Amino acid sequence: MAQVRLESIGKTYPGGVRAVDGVSILIEDGEFIVLVGPSGCGKSTTLRMIAGLEAITDGEIRIGDRRVNDVAARDRDIAMVFQDYALYPHMTVGRNLSFGLLRRRQYSSRLRSLLSGSYRANRRKETGAISDRVARAADVLGLGDLLDRHPRELSGGQRQRVALGRAIVRDPSVFLLDEPLSNLDAKLRGEMRTELRRLHRQLGATMVHVTHDQEEAMTLGDRLVVMKDGIVQQCGPPVELYREPVNRFVASFIGTPEMNFLEGVIEEGGVFTSGSVRIELPKGRWPSVSVGQQVTLGVRPEHLERVADSDAMFTGEAEVVEQLGDRTDVILVNGNHRMTARIASGSGLREGDSASLRADLSQAHLFAVDDGENRIATK
């Protein structure tokens, strides 16, 4: 396994489109890092640059001690799992697993052994070693019974496991996973997430995973890298990104349902005003805000609770009530304002009912409107 270091890497396509811009990340040996962001944010391009499938316009990539900018994909000692699995359809599962290993047999040593007359013995030894590795990988992923089948005879989940097996069998320095779960249904996706975590623990491998699904990113990654427009917005452990998003984009991208945002102004006495909504902010929590400053208040749905009208910060009509069993998601509308709250189930709230909410402001965030929508520091 190896450390991966990205130093100010960038990618500009012919025609001038800048897909990745100055990305610098240090991926520790054995770390599971997830690149996450909306479509077109540059996460897959970054992964493909690590893989060597995409040329780097500027910056430097190091895998272990080696600078690999100009090293071909096959010589980077990486393995990649593709979104569409990329299993060779004309080969059996066993052959798919061993395909890369067969290529990597040393031709020079084969030539030497041919000349020295030990070719057959060496070939038997090599083939035996490859078979052992395939059997071990198949064992890890429960593919033992499928080795003689073709990909077309497998279910989506089985194909996914074969794709993972093909990476595992190579025992690479780095695993690169390009949205490998996005073609699976919700149930299988959940199972494969668990499987991926287990594999990561078992192999202790350096893994770089790309997804646009923030929930998948949160559950899998030791650290997340949130990207937008080719630029890294924030890099850190999932909980840190959830609790302390650096800007409004990260705050909105991480967490389901999405964080609520109210755009308003700070008035005398530290009161946040947005239309008819007036919220008294805790004294001293945001020492740098000043009266008259335009800000955006961000509150996560789970930090809102239903209260009596007299304690309300926000009152509105329930437009949508989604019963999720253990909890209920409610969208309340009041004029131009719309707030999503996650409340306990069994509240009896129905669509069209009026409800009042109160926010836990100790968990709320303020974002500057005029400063790249960055989060305003708390005390």
Next chain:
Amino acid sequence: MVRWTRRFLVGLALTVGSVAMLFPLWWMLVISLESPQRAAAAAEGGGSIAVWPKDIHWSNYPEALRQIGTEPWQGFLDALANSIVITVLVVVGTVLSSSLVGLAFARMTFRGRGPLFLLMLATMMLPAQVTMIPLFLVFRSLGWIDTILPLVVPAFFGSAFFIFMYRQFIAQISESLIEAARIDGYGMLGIWWRIILPMCTPVTAITAIFTFIFVWNDFLGPLIYLHSDDQSTLALALNSFRNQYGGLENVHLLMAVSVVTMIPCVVLFFAAQRTFVEGIGRGAVKG
């Protein structure tokens, strides 16, 4: 009721069409097995239509084949061997070169790819007669006349139509398969041989069958470039046989040689029918 009537009419039309298409072949087979007198009478039009041989004369076949060329049997065996060698080499050459060029046009980025592809397609519009004389002069200057080289070597430089077919098919193959093979350690040639070519089986079947049929039955090419008797192909031998034994009294022998010449194409078509039809369908839908 209307449905059944429609099905009946369609079936009837297909049956009539099939009979019209197959009757000449059937007639050729029947005449090849007839006695010389009945065959001549049928060919002249004064005898029976000969829809079924009265007595089956299998001996017509060895007799006909023995009489090809100047030496008994030798002429036929030489022609058969030459036809097999030329056809196999041309089929192999066309499949390898066309798929390789098709891969380049489908998956490799290089300057001038678009114009080159159009230029390549434009060569399909050139009738063979236009290039016949220049090609003959080139091959003569190379000293290749009366060898199989003018018939075989061009096949290793691709065929525009098959390059187009391969290119269209390969363009449908997921890019990630090629990338996976690159990561697995294969270069473009390895990817072509181990991934692309095996996945192109339907196109390869079409290419192989069309090329086989064309080359096996090709008369003009061998006529221009092959002059010696021992270089003759079956198509040339059949023509020589017709010139030598073209009278009505030998029509049964002529038909016997014709049947023997045709057999490989029919066998090949039926052997590869499934893959062939699949390939045609795929080309129709995705091409």
